[in-house]
Amino acid sequence: MKNHAHDTPSPTHSDAEVTQLLRDAGQRVTKLRVAVYRTLLDAEQPLSHPEVQHRLESNIASPVDRVSLYRNLEWLVDIGLAHRITADDRVWRFSARRLEQSNQHPHFHCVSCGQVFCLPESTVSTPTLPKDYSVIEMELVVNGVCAHCGKNKTPH
Ligand SMILES: [Zn+2]
Numbered sequence: 001m002k003n004h005a006h007d008t009p010s011p012t013h014s015d016a017e018v019t020q021l022l023r024d025a026g027q028r029v030t031k032l033r034v035a036v037y038r039t040l041l042d043a044e045q046p047l048s049h050p051e052v053q054h055r056l057e058s059n060i061a062s063p064v065d066r067v068s069l070y071r072n073l074e075w076l077v078d079i080g081l082a083h084r085i086t087a088d089d090r091v092w093r094f095s096a097r098r099l100e101q102s103n104q105h106p107h108f109h110c111v112s113c114g115q116v117f118c119l120p121e122s123t124v125s126t127p128t129l130p131k132d133y134s135v136i137e138m139e140l141v142v143n144g145v146c147a148h149c150g151k152n153k154t155p156h
Pocket residue numbers: 110111112113114115145146147148149150
């Protein structure tokens with residue numbers, strides 16, 4: 001008998017939990033802020049703006065203004081609760097920052113399904129910089145084929 005465990009368990013967060021996380025970060029709490037942050041926390045991988053919008057609208061069962069959503073995503077990045085990733089498809093993706101992650105972990109972009117995944121940071125090393133240069137941000141995106149697409153060799 002096969003067991004019935006899910007392949008990818010996705011933890012879900014309650015509004016109360018997310019509200020507390022925002023308060024702990026010293027932020028003013030609004031309904032949309034909680035909903036947006038919760039969507040990122042519950043996602044198993046980074047989401048593009050339209051993906052966040054889609055999930056958010058089905059969670060709260062009402063339409064969300066594109067621009068306000070974008071402002072809220074930017075705000076989460078600014079205060080350090082989320083990070084933004086650009087893959088070579090030039091789509092911004094957003095992901096909640098997990099406690100165990102630093103700013104600078106690499107990402108994997110699957111060229112077949114287009115999904116982006118966070119990778120553990122242990123594999124990144126900062127290049128040696130010329131004298132008096134300083135790093136603000138470093139982004140490493142690995143392009144390749146994810147396990148799922150590798151198994152299903154039929155092209156999309
Ligand atoms: Zn894939």
